[in-house]
Amino acid sequence: MEKTNLKGLNLTQLENFFEKIGEKKFRATQMFLWIYNKKAKSFDEMTNLSKKTKTKLDEFAFIENIELVEVKIDEISKTHKFLFRLADGRKIESVLLYDGKRKTICVSSQVGCAVDCKFCATGKMGLLRNLTLSEILDQIIVISRDFETEITNIVFMGMGEPFHNYNNVIESAKILCDPQAFSISQRKITISTSGVLPKIQKFIEEEHNFKLAISLNATDNLTRTALMPLNEKWQIETIFAEIQKYNKTNRNRVTLEYVLLAGINDTDEDAKKLAKWIKDYNCKINVIPYNPTNTDFERPTKERIEKFMAVLGKATPSATLRNTGGRQIQAACGQLATTN
Ligand code: SF4
The missing domain is CATH 1.10.150.530 (DNA polymerase; domain 1)
Structure with a gap:
């Protein structure tokens, strides 16, 4: 045996x-x-x-254990970035974020990623493999055992497209919210997707209470396809059609993620279009100013970010600016990558 x-x-x-x-x-x-x-x-x-x-x-x-190889700490935000080595020698990163009382682990679901979002460091790696259920959970086990015992939130927004490793991500989330295990409330677990439509449909059909986040990143299909090639297959309108279905069966609101890129998707017009969608489809939106990594994209100026948020904020109260911590240690959104 x-x-x-x-x-x-x-x-x-x-x-x-x-x-x-x-x-x-x-x-x-x-x-x-x-x-x-x-x-x-x-x-x-x-x-x-x-x-x-x-x-x-x-x-x-x-009992398989992933090996913690390195920890980097951003002195300003206290953000921790962890580098882990897996049993086959592959490497992944996870992040621990502090925001008031909230202590969030940003978990990886794959080594690399096949989606190839043009602004993302993980996307540049290509997909090497899915993480096992054990490897997903072990990121949280190690961090909560050795660094921060009071984890309040989990976000599946680290390396990889969580819905390309659907079963392991959902099964790990179930163990995370088990009262005998990690006892994290289902509503404090967010699963993020770049818009893998068949799995969004499955997620809705299965009526999970984990929160759902979708990376939108553009207000028209031309721009979105240029940033995220999967948009060619699953366009913006089809995603909003699913959000509409979700709204009928689930009390949670979908969160849209919007990486703000200078000169690409940061105009007042974009802000107005976004505001309309948020209202029409009862979503929340997180605007994340781009965190520089090894791409040609740039972060908008402080003034542009403020203007964008002002236009958005005037139209909807459901918009939040997320200045994710850890930029200095390459731990912010879109910056995770390892050499494998
Ligand atoms: S943003 Fe997410 S889905 Fe897109 S390439 Fe990066 S890890 Fe993959």
Whole structure:
């Protein structure tokens, strides 16, 4: 029997595993608590397991741990950027953000990304592979065990397109909100997508209560396709049609993400069009001034950002300017990338 990585299994899967190796069902709950609540790295740390059980576990199972390689801290915002090495040597980054009482982990879902948004450092890597459920959860386990115990929010906005790794992202979110595991409220978990339409539809059909964010980044299809090639397939109107469906079945409002790029999507006209959509479709919008990385795009001036927000703010109260922390350490939105 091949050894099973117990990290990444839900309670039912753990129960099946323990049944298979001839152990009592309650062991599954013990294991679930040890891995996700007490964040144990090995069977040795599990003090309520007998020596005999540990020997059996060593024979049939293991707990995979990702390796923390480097931590960078932005002194101004306290933003932490973490570099992790995975079992196959691939590397990913995650970010811990502080905003008042809010302590948010920005989680990666893939090594690289296939979507190729032109303003994004991860997009330049191409897709190397999906993360396993264990690797997704371990980012949160390590950060909350070793750096910040009171995590309040999770955003799937790190490296990768979460909806290209749909099952693992959704299953990890379910474990994150389990009261016996991380106990994070469903409404404090945000899953972001660049607009992968079939998976947005699936997400709506499955009626999840996790929050949904969609990267819009432009107010016309020509500009959006130039910035995000997937727009050729799934255009702005089709995305808003799905938002309309979502509004009928879900109390949460969709958040639109809008990276503000100098001379590309930052005119007063863009702000007015955006405001209209937000009103018509009952969305919220986060405007994120571009964080420079290895592309030709530029961040708009402070004056332009203020004017854009003023026009938007006049028309809708649902617009927020997000000056994401960590620019100095390349930890802000769109700046994550690793050499693999
Ligand atoms: S912005 Fe997100 S979806 Fe687009 S390339 Fe970067 S990681 Fe992928």
